Amino acid sequence: MKTHHGSNKIKRNLLTCAFNCSFMTPEERIKILTQELQEHNYNYYVLDNPTISDYEFDMKLKELQALEEKYPQLADANSPTRRVGGDVTKNFPTIQHTYRMYSLVNSYSREELVEWIERVEKSVDENLEYVCELKFDGASISLKYINGQLAEGVTRGDGYQGDDITTNVRTIRSIPLKLRGDAPEEMYVRGEIILPLEGFQQINAEREELGLEPFMNPRNTASGSLKMQDSAEVAKRPLQAFMYAVQGKDLPFESQWEMLAFCRNAGFKVPDSAKLCKTQKEIFDFIEHWDKGRLNLPYEIDGIVIKVNPFYQQNELGYTAKAPRWAIAYKFKAEQAQTKLNEITYQVGRTGAVTPVANLEPVLLAGTTVKRASLHNADIIAQLDVRIGDTVMVEKGGEIIPKIVDVNLDLRPKDAEKVEFIKHCPECNTALVRHEGESAYYCPNEDGCPPQIKGRIEHFISRKAMDMDSIGAETIAQFYEAGLVNKISDLYDLRQEDLLPLERLGEKSVQNILEGIEASKQNPFHKVLYGLGIRYVGETVAKKLVRAFPNIHLLMQATEEELESVDAIGGRIANSVTEYFAKEEHREMIAKLEKEGLQFEAEFEENISEVLNGETFLFTGKLSEFTREEAKEMVEKNGGKIVSSVTKNLKNLVVGENAGSKLKKANELGTVKILTEKEFLALIK
DNA sequence: TTGCCTCGAGATCA
């Protein structure tokens, strides 16, 4: 690590010299120093190739600091002096991502990867090219640059919005505060913040000296560092940033490979391990190489990312609800550890499903201590034939959730008996039931079983539903035990005087809780609907229902048939919805919530026109007039629908450059109208 | 599922 010490005396000399010798204005001097420091910083942290001594660097930095102090009006938010931090953030405001941050689909075997490649090759017919990159194990981030200046650093969050951690991001030396070369007006760079192993060990050595507990693993330490309030502390953590994607308008590249080069030229650290591959063999060679080679890397990776290279091919493939179809992660084989199964306990979820949980002798695995692992259901227990006292093999795959994969029969105690799944609810002793065709056992005591009641309320307050600040599972349990809350709507009857007597709740906490409850009334209808916890109504289904039934009364009156007519709503969901609303207590509760002022009516933008009513569209090839996102919006705003493949339901195929198999198939069908982009635009004019 | 950071509450000590 570079140390930035220097003496004030020398600094003053340098200052005097700068003024005396060159007759520069402070403004000019600041500009020169800034540029020099930026350059040296880049050489040191991005290229790993310093061209001046640490001492000289520190002198220049001190000089710049002094000048900025003297002329604060000339100090830039992206000055190299900001690298050392100092800004303290109280809380990190939420920022919407301009471009959604998708996740990646994971694969764990050669077979799965081959399946993906074959799927890709089916939709895109010619000259496939892939970029293989290392999958860094850290925290994802999005950086916004305005006219080449770092403007925002945002965590991934839920992919739609994240936390503004700009001041902390500025302290990471391998992130340029100002881009090199020509920069577009606005662009977003995505990458991963990691803590190299050496830095991790160094931090732990320091912590040990200070008598502090060492950190468990680099990934959590990196992630935690980004959320520290004192950016000067963040500056002391030797974090690094590896960037792998750029988004924005009119960018000067047309493929992932060119994008990596652009990133590198713009001054980001882009490892040169990425490789352009044309064949399956090349991809698998790359994987194999790094599966072994990763042990020698100075940082941790947990897999390989494979991306279709040209953008027009990526666009052809498009996205699922969560991830691009044009990329996939290959995760290295998970680490395993052997440990003892001490006990099986049973948990009752909000739906009444009873889940067996293995309580394990704590064991160190992939940088964490594993003590518990879900056994999912009775079938899994039977299949593994795990018994109390068994020695089992635990694995921590890409899902993060530890899993029992095997039982070591040689070490089984002689008297170990088969596990009998419990017959009665561990919480309320009601006899459990098992629905036909389902592997889970349920406690049918919906209204009297504490974990089900608490679970429903926890679900309601959760982030994706009402997102009530400063209330968590423990607080709900407290409310329930105090007899204050038995159903969702009871939350809205809570008063300050009810809560203050409760343990651990001071005035401040109570105020936060009540404010959170009040603020929840502003949440849109689809969140409220999701929060009700109707079985099979997740976030996506809730949104779909709200679209089709824009207020709660329409939804409550809908028959199963009407529900099923909605796209993606099947019999199972329709049945669950009507059953929910058939219950008197549910209808009463909803009436109460409505009275309290929760949103039970959807707000949508009106469609611009209905000219595309009944029409279906599919876009293929490289589009030049608009993006796929824009196309989708245009179609929907004009009453049309987007479909995903060429079938007899497709009425219009809009073709861009390089249209391939879809165009061919449409021609074969003969029923599809083929349009150019211009013709499409003319349709909706 | 676990680890890390932050905050409020309550204990401890001056």
Place this chain on the structure above:
DNA sequence: CTCGAGGCAA
């Protein structure tokens, strides 16, 4: 100052 809840990230 220490503890535990809560939030977040993978």
